[in-house]
Amino acid sequence: MSQSDSTNRQIVLAKRPEGAPDGETLRLQTGDIPKPGGGEMLLRTVYLSLDPYMRGRMSAAKSYATPVEIGGVMTGQVVAEVMQSDCDGFKAGDFMLAPSGWQDYAVSDGTQVLNLGNEPQNPSWSLGILGMPGYTAYAGLLQIGEPKPGETVVVAAASGPVGATVGQIAKIKGCRVVGIAGGPEKCAHVVETLGFDACIDHRAEDFADQLAAVCPEGIDVYFENVGGKVLYGVLPLLNPFARMPVCGMVAWYNLTGLPDGPDHGPQILSTILRMKVKVQGFIIFDSFPISLYQEFAREMTGWLEDGKIQYKEQMVDGLEAAPDALYDLLEGRNFGKMVVKVG
Amino acid sequence: MSQSDSTNRQIVLAKRPEGAPDGETLRLQTGDIPKPGGGEMLLRTVYLSLDPYMRGRMSAAKSYATPVEIGGVMTGQVVAEVMQSDCDGFKAGDFMLAPSGWQDYAVSDGTQVLNLGNEPQNPSWSLGILGMPGYTAYAGLLQIGEPKPGETVVVAAASGPVGATVGQIAKIKGCRVVGIAGGPEKCAHVVETLGFDACIDHRAEDFADQLAAVCPEGIDVYFENVGGKVLYGVLPLLNPFARMPVCGMVAWYNLTGLPDGPDHGPQILSTILRMKVKVQGFIIFDSFPISLYQEFAREMTGWLEDGKIQYKEQMVDGLEAAPDALYDLLEGRNFGKMVVKVG
Numbered sequence: 001m002s003q004s005d006s007t008n009r010q011i012v013l014a015k016r017p018e019g020a021p022d023g024e025t026l027r028l029q030t031g032d033i034p035k036p037g038g039g040e041m042l043l044r045t046v047y048l049s050l051d052p053y054m055r056g057r058m059s060a061a062k063s064y065a066t067p068v069e070i071g072g073v074m075t076g077q078v079v080a081e082v083m084q085s086d087c088d089g090f091k092a093g094d095f096m097l098a099p100s101g102w103q104d105y106a107v108s109d110g111t112q113v114l115n116l117g118n119e120p121q122n123p124s125w126s127l128g129i130l131g132m133p134g135y136t137a138y139a140g141l142l143q144i145g146e147p148k149p150g151e152t153v154v155v156a157a158a159s160g161p162v163g164a165t166v167g168q169i170a171k172i173k174g175c176r177v178v179g180i181a182g183g184p185e186k187c188a189h190v191v192e193t194l195g196f197d198a199c200i201d202h203r204a205e206d207f208a209d210q211l212a213a214v215c216p217e218g219i220d221v222y223f224e225n226v227g228g229k230v231l232y233g234v235l236p237l238l239n240p241f242a243r244m245p246v247c248g249m250v251a252w253y254n255l256t257g258l259p260d261g262p263d264h265g266p267q268i269l270s271t272i273l274r275m276k277v278k279v280q281g282f283i284i285f286d287s288f289p290i291s292l293y294q295e296f297a298r299e300m301t302g303w304l305e306d307g308k309i310q311y312k313e314q315m316v317d318g319l320e321a322a323p324d325a326l327y328d329l330l331e332g333r334n335f336g337k338m339v340v341k342v343g
Numbered sequence: 344m345s346q347s348d349s350t351n352r353q354i355v356l357a358k359r360p361e362g363a364p365d366g367e368t369l370r371l372q373t374g375d376i377p378k379p380g381g382g383e384m385l386l387r388t389v390y391l392s393l394d395p396y397m398r399g400r401m402s403a404a405k406s407y408a409t410p411v412e413i414g415g416v417m418t419g420q421v422v423a424e425v426m427q428s429d430c431d432g433f434k435a436g437d438f439m440l441a442p443s444g445w446q447d448y449a450v451s452d453g454t455q456v457l458n459l460g461n462e463p464q465n466p467s468w469s470l471g472i473l474g475m476p477g478y479t480a481y482a483g484l485l486q487i488g489e490p491k492p493g494e495t496v497v498v499a500a501a502s503g504p505v506g507a508t509v510g511q512i513a514k515i516k517g518c519r520v521v522g523i524a525g526g527p528e529k530c531a532h533v534v535e536t537l538g539f540d541a542c543i544d545h546r547a548e549d550f551a552d553q554l555a556a557v558c559p560e561g562i563d564v565y566f567e568n569v570g571g572k573v574l575y576g577v578l579p580l581l582n583p584f585a586r587m588p589v590c591g592m593v594a595w596y597n598l599t600g601l602p603d604g605p606d607h608g609p610q611i612l613s614t615i616l617r618m619k620v621k622v623q624g625f626i627i628f629d630s631f632p633i634s635l636y637q638e639f640a641r642e643m644t645g646w647l648e649d650g651k652i653q654y655k656e657q658m659v660d661g662l663e664a665a666p667d668a669l670y671d672l673l674e675g676r677n678f679g680k681m682v683v684k685v686g
Contacts, residue, residue, distance in 0.1 A: 224612070227608070227609060227612050231608070231612070232608070240629075246612060246615050246616045247616070248616065249609070249612050249613060249616060252609040252612070252613065255609055257605075258604070258605035258606060258607060258609065258610060259604070259605060259606045259609065260604045260605060260606065261601070261602070261603045261604015261605055261606050262600075262601035262602060262603060262604055262606065263601060263602045263603065263604050263605065263606050263607050263608075264601060264606050264607070264608040265570070265574070265575070265606075265607040265608065265611060266570060266592070266595040266598055266601065266602065267601060268608060268611055268612075269567070269570050269574070269589060269592050269595070269611075270592060270595065271624075272589045272622055272623070272624040273589045273590070273591065273592060273624040273626075274624070275624065276623075276624045276625055276626055276629060276630055277623070277624050278621065278622075278623040278624075279615055279621070279622040279623070280615070280619075280620070280621040280622070280623075281614075281615040281616040281617070281618065281619045281620050281621075282619055283616075283619055286583075286619060287619055
C-alpha cells in the first residue's frame, strides 16, 4: 500500500523492545487524514529521515528527550509538501523540514518547521548533510573536538552521515584522518571517495593492532558515536590533552543492563586523568546556539558547491519498509545516510 | 634514628608493587651528606609532603610523570632549610619549597624551588592548602567545574586536603555542597568544621541511596578523586550539562588490571551523552598557566586570613614513619593533609 490522498498511514510504537527491536516493536496502522484548523496547514510527507537516536525514543528510560508513548506515532524529521495552508508564511506547494514523524500526513501550526521553498534542490539533503547529521558533525568536531592542523582525528561509523562529514571537515582543517567502518566496501569508500587517510574494519580480529598501526603519533581527537570495542581500542592511543566529543554509542543502544566484565571503568577514568582528556557529550539542538547553525549552513553549502564534501544517501522505498530499514541501520547494515521515500 | 648532621637518610624504591605497596616496596638507606658545588646550595628537609600521586610514581606504567627508578629516592615536595649557599638569591637560614624527595639532605641549584623567606608562618602549609593540593582544588573546581550559585557540588575524599578545599571554595561560591568520606568521625568534621551541607559515609551499605537522598536536585559538579563505587553512585544523579573535573582515582590506584565486571563503560558513556556531561582530566602544573597560580595564592591567603577556609594537617613524626603513613593515606586511614616532620 503506497501513499494515497484518502488515508493516513502511520507507524506507531506497539511495544517497547527488550534489547534489539523486532517485528513486534512497530506497527503500521491507517486512519483518516487530519484536518487543519485555523492558522494551521496540512503536510504530506515526501522523505522521512532514519537516525540512530530513534532507538532511544523507543525506551522508557530517562533520556534527553521524551520517549514515544505506546501507540504513539514514531518521531522523526521529514521533508513534507504543504497541501493546504492557513498559516502565515507557508503556502501550498512549499516544501518543509518538519518533525512530522513516521506518517503520510500531519497538521502543523508552523512551529519547529523550516520552509525550504517551492523548488528546493536536493530536498532530502536537509535531512542529512545540510540538516541534523551534518550540523552534528560540524558542531561536535569544531566546538568540542577543536582539531588543529597536523593532528590525528579518528572517526567511528565513518561511512555514516555524521562520521563521513566529521572526517571530511577534519581533512579541510588539515588533520590526518582515520576512519573506522564495518566491512571492506565501506572502508574503501571512506578512503577513495571521502578522502580519509586510512580506514580500519572494526570486524577484524586484530582491529586494535591495526588501529595502532595507522595512528603512529597517537590520537588527538576521537569523535565517539559507537562505544564498545572501538572505544576500548582508541583509549590506549589517546595523546595528552586529547578531546572526545560524545555524540552516540550505537554499539550499546540495545543493552538492557550492564554487560559482563571486565569493568572498563578504571581504564576510561585513568586515561582521562593521565592524558588530561576532555570527554564531552552533546545533543545538537540543546548544546549550541542557533547562531552556530547559521554559520554551519553557510559554510557547508560552500563546501558542497566547491566539491570539498561528498555525500552519500541510501534511499529506501516506501513507508512500510521503514522499520526494517531502521533495524538495518542499528546493526550497521546501511551505507550512507538512510532516507525513506514516503510519497 | 633521627635526622643528624653527619649522615643522609634516604627512602628509596626497592621493588615495584603489584597491587598495594607493602614492607618490601620502600627501603631506608643511609649515606654521606652531599656537598654542594659552585652555584649550588645544601638543603636540609624539615617537612615532607605525602600525596596520593606517589603511588603512581612507584609503577613503571605510562603516566604523566617519569616513574621513580628502582633504587632511586622517592620523589616528593618538601619544606627545607638552606644550610649553606653559593646560589644567588638563597642564603643560609631561608626556607624553601623544593622537590627534594624522601631524604634528609639534598643539593639544589635553585631551579623548581620557591623561597619562603627566613621566618615563614606555617611553613608546612605550602605543602597543602597554599601549595599543590590547595591549587589543585582551586583550579580544578573553578576552571573545569565552573560552579554556579545554587548548584549542587559533590566532593569525594572530602576530609582530605584537596576535597576539603574544593568543598569550602564551592560554599564560598554559593553552592550546596555534599561531601563523601570514610567513617562517622570524618563525616562529622566535614559538616561541623568545614561547613559542608551534608556528608555521606561511603562505607555505608546503602551509600548510593543516602547520596541520592541528600541530592534531591541532582548533581551539577562532581569533583572526582576516588573512582570506584563512589563514581558509580554519582553517575545516575548527574544533571544535564554537569561537569566532572577528574583529579585522581585513589580507589583504583592499586589495580593490576581491569577488575571483574559488570562493565560500567556503557553506563559512563551513556551518562556523558544523555546528560551532556563534560568530564575533563587535569594535572595541575600541566593544565593551567602560571598566572592562575598567582591568582590562587592571593585569593587563598585572603580566605585563610578571613577564616573562610579551615585547614587540617595530620603530622607524622620522623622520616622512618613515612612509608607506613603513605600506605595509610592510600587506604583512606589518614585524616587531613599528611605531612612528615623530618627534622
